[in-house]
Amino acid sequence: MYNQFFGNYLFSKGYVTKEQLIPALMRQKDEIVRVSTLALYSGYMSPEEIESITNLQLKKDEKKFSELAIEKGFLTQDQVLELLDAECPAFLTLGQILIDNGIFTYEEFFNILADYRSQNEFLELELNANSKDVVQSLIDNFSLLSETSFSSFGKSYLELLFNNFIRFIGDDFTALLPDLCKEFPTECCVKQSINGSYGINTYLSMEKSTAIAFAKRYTGEEYTEFNEFVFASIEDFINLHNGLFIVNASNDHSIELTIGILSAENNSLISFTNRAYHFPVCYPFGIVHFVIEIGNITDSAIL
Amino acid sequence: MNINDRKVLICDDSILARKQIKDILAAFGDLTILEAFDGQTAIDIYKSQKPDLVFLDIVMPKKDGNIVIKEIMAFNKDAIIVVVSSVGTHTQLKCALEAGAADFIQKPFSKEQMVDVINKYLV
Numbered sequence: 008m009y010n011q012f013f014g015n016y017l018f019s020k021g022y023v024t025k026e027q028l029i030p031a032l033m034r035q036k037d038e039i040v041r042v043s044t045l046a047l048y049s050g051y052m053s054p055e056e057i058e059s060i061t062n063l064q065l066k067k068d069e070k071k072f073s074e075l076a077i078e079k080g081f082l083t084q085d086q087v088l089e090l091l092d093a094e095c096p097a098f099l100t101l102g103q104i105l106i107d108n109g110i111f112t113y114e115e116f117f118n119i120l121a122d123y124r125s126q127n128e129f130l131e132l133e134l135n136a137n138s139k140d141v142v143q144s145l146i147d148n149f150s151l152l153s154e155t156s157f158s159s160f161g162k163s164y165l166e167l168l169f170n171n172f173i174r175f176i177g178d179d180f181t182a183l184l185p186d187l188c189k190e191f192p193t194e195c196c197v198k199q200s201i202n203g204s205y206g207i208n209t210y211l212s213m214e215k216s217t218a219i220a221f222a223k224r225y226t227g228e229e230y231t232e233f234n235e236f237v238f239a240s241i242e243d244f245i246n247l248h249n250g251l252f253i254v255n256a257s258n259d260h261s262i263e264l265t266i267g268i269l270s271a272e273n274n275s276l277i278s279f280t281n282r283a284y285h286f287p288v289c290y291p292f293g294i295v296h297f298v299i300e301i302g303n304i305t306d307s308a309i310l
Numbered sequence: 311m312n313i314n315d316r317k318v319l320i321c322d323d324s325i326l327a328r329k330q331i332k333d334i335l336a337a338f339g340d341l342t343i344l345e346a347f348d349g350q351t352a353i354d355i356y357k358s359q360k361p362d363l364v365f366l367d368i369v370m371p372k373k374d375g376n377i378v379i380k381e382i383m384a385f386n387k388d389a390i391i392v393v394v395s396s397v398g399t400h401t402q403l404k405c406a407l408e409a410g411a412a413d414f415i416q417k418p419f420s421k422e423q424m425v426d427v428i429n430k431y432l433v
Binding site for chain 1: 323324325326327329369370371395396397398399400401416417418
């Protein structure tokens with residue numbers, strides 16, 4: 008779950024560029040966390056000790072990291088077993104990939120982790136948080152990091168959106184910081200408007216290969232190629248999400264909104280006349296782009 | 311009447327939603343399934359085929375579900391129409407029921423919800 012924060016944190020602090028972060032996020036599903044990373048995270052080994060063992064491994068490549076660490080007295084057998092049994096946070100694999108890619112050294116990653124821990128107290132959050140709390144924190148983080156103020160409706164909309172991603176697609180995503188956009192190049196894209204006192208245009212766009220994986224998760228069906236059912240899954244998701252939003256607006260705020268007919272906006276460059284926010288949501292199978300263009304909102308400066 | 315002699319019209323602009331309902335109906339037998347992807351086509355098919363049950367979305371091209379309900383009910387006051395929509399607001403629910411819908415299922419629907427409705431109106 009904490010990938011949702013950690014990726015954003017690295018990006019917003021300038022530790023990684025989008026170009027470095029996105030391929031690393033995509034590789035995560037195939038990555039197994041190593042003893043060295045676990046030892047760093049647990050505090051059993053310092054970055055210098057890990058570097059020394061990995062350097063030693065280059066010379067004695069037949070030996071495992073854990074064997075060499077035990078030989079050097081950095082780890083005990085029991086500690087190795089404990090590390091292998093421990094439940095490891097998913098974001099550690101992200102750090103590990105970035106180290107492997109030469110973006111960080113172990114020492115830099117160690118310092119980043121310490122900084123991240125102190126700022127986010129994520130250890131405590133990790134043990135106690137449910138999806139709802141995590142999504143609320145995610146939106147607050149967005150607001151803080153992107154210096155965007157969201158209205159209560161905007162917050163409700165985004166909370167529901169990320170909850171629906173968790174509910175229908177999976178919680179293994181990293182929601183990158185939103186950016187303001189004047190234009191957006193679409194791939195497989197569906198548009199739907201919400202009309203009324205909270206009027207917005209919404210777009211959901213992704214590459215074909217991402218759409219296939221998205222549809223598999225959404226429907227539970229095995230799609231091997233892009234077809235009309237795959238595209239309909241994108242339509243269905245956005246329609247369902249917007250439908251649920253206007254039900255909530257009606258039930259919780261007594262505000263009656265309507266949703267428009269879905270339209271395909273494939274492979275085009277959308278130019279926005281109003282303020283538009285792009286929310287990239289990075290799953291292991293690809294990036295899902297959600298765009299919200301402000302239409303009829305009383306305060307047009309906020310979402 | 312044997313279930314295999316029954317006709318069901320599914321009207322939804324989403325091919326995925328139509329398939330999901332068709333898959334559930336298939337478990338009940340070899341009934342006739344008719345499909346429409348917009349409101350006007352739904353009305354035309356209803357008038358020509360007189361299905362026993364209609365599953366109807368609300369937000370659709372050409373004519374929205376509320377207009378479809380009214381036109382079908384004007385044609386046959388005994389028509390059984392079940393609205394299946396993501397737009398389950400109180401206003402929408404009231405509107406659909408007042409127009410003559412027999413039931414309202416909020417999307418995303420479960421298989422059990424759909425089976426209950428089929429048992430109630432078709433079996």
